[in-house]
Amino acid sequence: MTDYGIPTLKEEIDRETVEQVLALDVDKYKYGFESDIESDVAPVGLTEDTVRMISAKKDEPQWMLDWRLEAFRRWQTMEEPNWAKVHYPKIDFQAISYYSAPKSFKGPKSLDEVDPELLATYAKLGIPLKEQAILAGVEGAAESVGTPFGANVAVDAVFDSVSVVTTFREELAKQGIIFCSISEAVREHPELVQQYLGTVVPVTDNYYATLNSAVFTDGSFVYIPKGVRCPMELSTYFRINEKKTGQFERTLIIADDDSYVSYLEGCTAPMRDEHQLHAAVVELVALDNAEIKYSTVQNWYPGDKNGKGGIYNFVTKRGDCRGVNSHISWTQVETGSAITWKYPSCILRGDGSRGEFYSIAISNGYQQVDSGTKMIHLGKNTSSRIISKGIAAGFSDNTYRGQVSAHAKAKNARNFTQCDSLLIGDKCGAHTVPYIESRNGTAVFEHEATTSKISDDQMFYCQARGLSEEEAVALIVNGFVRDVLQHLPMEFMVETQKLISISLEGSVG
């Protein structure tokens, strides 16, 4: 730079080159932009004061603060787990900021009051937040149709540490459905939150869940009353924007007797050289005859092609089929994150309850995935089904880790598990680690796993019909994961198919 702040010729060229290279990368991860939004960021570091500060920012009642502090004290005595097949430098939990909110954010408000810059961010991500316009059928308002978040979806938008807006609340409230951010729920529906929070994932469940319990900032809260079938898909969209922050969100979904809800979750983050931590806790409670369908398309920034940057995604997701004949179904498409450590599980407590897990986990570059599920059969006549498809390309490692267990009282428990892995290239790894524990003579468990590569015959067949190598791989992979895709809501299917081709781009050869 010259003394007058004008860039020299050399600097100009460098900048251009850098931008061009960056542009190439952005092509692959299209959500990698950063929004220029002034934020209110807490100083880095984690002490009891941080916990108190978050609680105060959220205007929380005393019981919530006490709950957080208890979690924080427990967390300090715990050790980071190291059993997963993922490797990363030790995380410095004191180098992260635990709260970041857009400066314009002054608590929940109506759509018209939301910072236009924020709305623009979501528009760019294809998330429809213009409910009035959509409801009125204004042309162009539903521009995001065809993206995962189509027109008829209520969205809770979480930006860094806060929920900035929740759409369609009034519509839903007419049926008695509560859909709001968890911070609001703590204030407005404390009885529900107190009754259910931490009952599925106990405060001290694991290292990251305990950390989350202490410092969680926002997330969604859903309550579906008895006998109500939620008329639209509910969803949360998580966006990390600020640097050097961690995102710790908490979601709690309660489906009362005979109700139904389908819930979608999406997430993205800007591209940065540093790693960012995302440690969420999701709790689902299904009471008698209730059904919860939870779908995730996880697309956090995976890091660049040299493995630099990316999100560490350490998530605890668990559903409790508490009532008789209740039903929880997890569907996940995992394509992002530098490291994924995630095991959406079902506790099949109610007699006759059902748990399902459908997963596609794709890893490329230097991504590491250690994901799977747990099906804990406690009640009689419970059944579960696991379909997991792992695809490893590049230098990545992709592990399925799952547990199926039937307790002594779980008469006639039934499980079917199928996990298949596909390897693309010879620098990646695919691993399967299932724990199958039957403590009951009437339980019937079947587990099957295979690993293979795309056969030359299949490739030849496709290429002979004029498909390029990459197109052929994408087509075959789409066929490989079809069992899982079928269980995704319509809007997600389209997006997922696109994601699969993005994730695998450059993996051939």
Add this chain to the structure above:
Amino acid sequence: MVRPNFPVRLGAAEEALINQLKFAGADQAAERITVAGLPTRRVESYHYTDLKTLLRAVPPMAQPANQVDVPALDLPGSYNLTIVNGVASQQGTAPAGVTVGTVRGGVLTTRDDTLIHINNGLVREAMSLDIAPGVDQIIQIARRIEGVAAHVADALKIFVADGATATIVETFTGSDAAHVGNHATYLALGKDAVVTHVTVDLSGRDTSHFATNEYHLADGAKLRTLIIHAGSDLARTHLYPRMAGQGAHADVTGLNLVSEGQHADITMETNHAVPNTSSQPLFKSITRGRSKAVVQGKLVVARDAQKTDAKFMHQGLMLSDDAEILSKPELEIYADDVVCGHGSTCGKLDEDSLFYLLSRGIPKAEAETMLVRGFIAELVDPIENEALAEALNGIIDTWLLAGK
């Protein structure tokens, strides 16, 4: 090795082991137990066999026993060797092509495993067997722990020469006392060698039986194993087959037979190290009463072990409602052009098959026995030597009848 940040509280069994190891001059192994203790469920390969809980006491090291009659399987014409309280002896002259000798020290490759460290630390001298081509007798090694409760660590190293064929049978028995047996077998197969290796635990119920078998397969070698647990209340066999030469193939099989109060564990880690190898591990568990059967099987395929073909299978059969069958099949795959898979099932006897037999006038007990025999047949049938197959079926029948 998992090093906890806090000092481990050592129990009586650990204290005894530390003293025995120090006395034997195995300071490293002693140090290891001092630091980490016996493996708990936090150590992956002991996830379902928590030795810290299961092994409460370790008796003093065994003293050499007086001449005893060592039971062995009734296999006509077999050449029998014995290892009693860790002391090897040879009966009669070895058949042509078999050389019996000794090697100094332990035989197992050092790995991150406490039982291996103990065995290598305590064994001063191992029995060795060299088998040349042309030997058609079964070679039987009967290991026994005699006298009052004792801790025995013994080891056997077998080399089967290029092109040789061998059938090797090992039995484990003992007097009725709370023995702890820590047995090691290292078996190397030369090029194109064909080996059947059968081990049967028939120790008394109070005995804790631990065995570690390591196999090294050169080009084109073919191995078949059958590990049977039908004795001790606590039995664990850890298998490490290594497919080190192209064209090697291993049928690693095993059977856990457990009754009320028993715990049996077969853990396998197969390493496909080079291209074009195959393995077909097949394990079965049958549980009766309140008992526990464990099968863990890991297939590791190295980066350049292309064209590996490996299928792991475990089938559990529960004859009672309150038994546990715990299974952890694992795949760890780094090569892309492979066909690998695993399966694990468990359940009770098929009601339809039972009904079919009952409706044809077969009494229930007999019908059940027929079905169980059918379930096991897959393991014993491939054993070509008829006398051996018959002897093994006899052991299985004895177990089945004991439950009636």
